[in-house]
Amino acid sequence: xxxxxxxxxxxxxLRAAGDVFLEKGLSGARMQEIADRAGxxxxxxHYYFRTKKNIYARILGKVFSAxxxxxxxxxxxxxxxxxxxxxxxxRLLDLLAANPRVPLFLMQELAQGGAIARDxxxxxxxxxxxxxxxxxxxLIRQEQQAGHLxxxxxxxxxxxxxxxxxxxxxxxPIVREVLASIxxxxxxxxxxxxxxxxxxxxxxxxxxxxxxxxxx
Amino acid sequence: xxxxxxxxxxxxxLRAAGDVFLEKGLSGARMQEIADRAGxxxxxxHYYFRTKKNIYARILGKVFSAxxxxxxxxxxxxxxxxxxxxxxxxRLLDLLAANPRVPLFLMQELAQGGAIARDxxxxxxxxxxxxxxxxxxxLIRQEQQAGHLxxxxxxxxxxxxxxxxxxxxxxxPIVREVLASIxxxxxxxxxxxxxxxxxxxxxxxxxxxxxxxxxx
DNA sequence: GTCTATATCTCGATAGAC
DNA sequence: GTCTATCGAGATATAGAC
Numbered sequence: 179x180x181x182x183x184x185x186x187x188x189x190x191x192l193r194a195a196g197d198v199f200l201e202k203g204l205s206g207a208r209m210q211e212i213a214d215r216a217g218x219x220x221x222x223x224h225y226y227f228r229t230k231k232n233i234y235a236r237i238l239g240k241v242f243s244a245x246x247x248x249x250x251x252x253x254x255x256x257x258x259x260x261x262x263x264x265x266x267x268x269r270l271l272d273l274l275a276a277n278p279r280v281p282l283f284l285m286q287e288l289a290q291g292g293a294i295a296r297d298x299x300x301x302x303x304x305x306x307x308x309x310x311x312x313x314x315x316x317l318i319r320q321e322q323q324a325g326h327l328x329x330x331x332x333x334x335x336x337x338x339x340x341x342x343x344x345x346x347x348x349x350x351p352i353v354r355e356v357l358a359s360i361x362x363x364x365x366x367x368x369x370x371x372x373x374x375x376x377x378x379x380x381x382x383x384x385x386x387x388x389x390x391x392x393x394x
Numbered sequence: 395x396x397x398x399x400x401x402x403x404x405x406x407x408l409r410a411a412g413d414v415f416l417e418k419g420l421s422g423a424r425m426q427e428i429a430d431r432a433g434x435x436x437x438x439x440h441y442y443f444r445t446k447k448n449i450y451a452r453i454l455g456k457v458f459s460a461x462x463x464x465x466x467x468x469x470x471x472x473x474x475x476x477x478x479x480x481x482x483x484x485r486l487l488d489l490l491a492a493n494p495r496v497p498l499f500l501m502q503e504l505a506q507g508g509a510i511a512r513d514x515x516x517x518x519x520x521x522x523x524x525x526x527x528x529x530x531x532x533l534i535r536q537e538q539q540a541g542h543l544x545x546x547x548x549x550x551x552x553x554x555x556x557x558x559x560x561x562x563x564x565x566x567p568i569v570r571e572v573l574a575s576i577x578x579x580x581x582x583x584x585x586x587x588x589x590x591x592x593x594x595x596x597x598x599x600x601x602x603x604x605x606x607x608x609x610x
Numbered sequence: 611g612t613c614t615a616t617a618t619c620t621c622g623a624t625a626g627a628c
Numbered sequence: 629g630t631c632t633a634t635c636g637a638g639a640t641a642t643a644g645a646c
Contacts, residue, residue, distance in 0.1 A: 202421070204422075224640080229640080299567070299568065306575075338598055341561025343557075346553055356519065359520070379554060381546055382551060435632095436623095437624085444623090614643105617640105622636095623637100624635075624636100627630105627632085627633100
C-alpha cells in the first residue's frame with residue numbers, strides 16, 4: 179500500500195471523505211465534494227465503496243480507533259503523579275490542536291444514536307486495551323493510600339481532565355465571541371491562549387487533587 | 395398567545411422543530427418529521443414560516459438566548475466565593491440535565507460555521523448583559539487580592555468550570571461505554587453518578603483555585 | 611478501472627381546490 | 629387556514645461504452 183508517494187485512489191477517497199465528514203457530518207456531506215477534494219470522478223466513489231454510508235462507516239472506524247489509541251499513548255510514564263498528569267494534559271492538548279474537529283464529530287455522531295456509530299464504538303473499545311483508565315485509577319488510588327492525594331474519585335477526576343481539555347476546542351467559536359464581547363478590540367492570540375490554557379488546567383486540577391497540608 | 399391549554403399551530407411547529415433540530419441538526423432534520431411530531435400537515439410549515447431555514451433560525455435564536463440567560467441566572471449571589479461557585483456548578487448541572495442536547499447542538503452548529511448560527515450568536519451576545527463573566531472575573535480578582543485565592547487566570551478558570559460541567563452531557567454515550575468496558579456488568583446509575591459528579595467538580599475546582607497554606 | 615450519461619429517489623417548496 | 633397533488637432541484641446510485 180502506497181502511503182506517501184503515490185497514494186491509491188482508495189486512500190485518496192478516504193482522506194477526502196474524512197475531511198468532509200468531519201466538517202459536515204453524514205447528512206451534510208456531499209459525494210460530489212468528496213470526489214472533488216480527492217481529485218477523482220464521482221463514479222469512482224461508488225466503484226470502490228458502493229454507498230455513501232459505507233465510506234462513512236470506514237471513516238468513523240478510522241477516527242475512533244486512531245483517536246482512542248492516541249489518547250492511550252498520551253498517557254505515558256512518569257516519575258511522579260504530577261509528571262504523569264502534566265504529560266497527559268500536554269499531549270492531549272497537542273492531539274486536540276492537531277485534530278480540533280474530532281471530539282465534536284465523535285460526540286455528535288454518538289449522540290445521534292446511529293446504529294453504525296454505536297456499533298463501531300463498542301467494537302473499538304473491545305479491541306482497545308483500555309489500559310489508560312485502569313492505569314490512572316490505579317495510580318491515583320496508590321497515591322491516595324500513600325497520603326499524597328485527597329479523596330477524589332479517579333473516574334470523576336478523569337472526566338474533569340478530559341472536559342477541561344476538550345471543551346475549548348469544541349466550543350472555540352463561542353469562547354472567542356464571548357471574549358470579544360467582554361474585551362472589545364482585543365485580538366485573540368490563539369497560541370498564547372493555548373499555552374496559558376495548558377498551564378491553567380494543570381494548576382487547577384493538580385492542586386485540586388493534591389492533599390492539603392492544612393485543611394481550611 | 396395560548397401557551398398551555400391550546401397552543402397555536404405556530405407554537406406546535408416550533409416545539410416539534412426544536413426537538414428535531416436539536417437531535418439532527420439543520421441538514422439532518424426533515425420537514426416531514428417536524429410536521430409529524432407537531433401533528434400537522436407538512437404544507438402548514440411553509441404557510442407559517444415559508445422555508446426550513448426560517449424555522450431553523452427561530453429555533454437557534456430561542457435556544458441561544460434561553461440558554462445564555464439561564465446560565466447568567468445560575469450565577470447567583472452568595473456570601474463567599476465558595477458558595478457562589480458551588481451554586482453555579484449546581485445550577486449549571488441542573489440546567490444541563492434538563493437540556494442535555496443543547497450544548498452539543500450549539501457547539502456543532504457554530505463549528506460548522508453557518509452564517510445563520512454565527513449571526514445569531516453575535517446578536518444574542520450583544521443583547522445579553524454579559525454580567526456573568528465580568529462578575530466572576532471581578533469576584534476572583536478581589537479574592538485574589540485579599541489573598542484567598544491563588545494566581546489562576548479567571549477566564550481560564552471559567553472555561554475549566556464550563557468544560558468540567560458540560561463534557562459529561564456532550565459525551566455521555568462514550569463515557570457510558572468506557573465505564574461499561576472497564577467495569578463489566580455494573581449497571582450505570584445516572585442519578586448517583588450526577589450527584590457524585592457535582593461534588594467532585596466542586597472539590598477539584600475549588601481547592602484547585604484556593605490558595606494553599608503550605609506550598610509544596 | 612475510468613468516464614459520460616442517465617436513472618432513481620429524496621426532499622423542500624408551491625399550486626390550486628376547498 | 630388547511631388539504632391533496634405535484635413540481636423541480638439536487639443528491640445518490642447505476643448502466644454501459646471505452
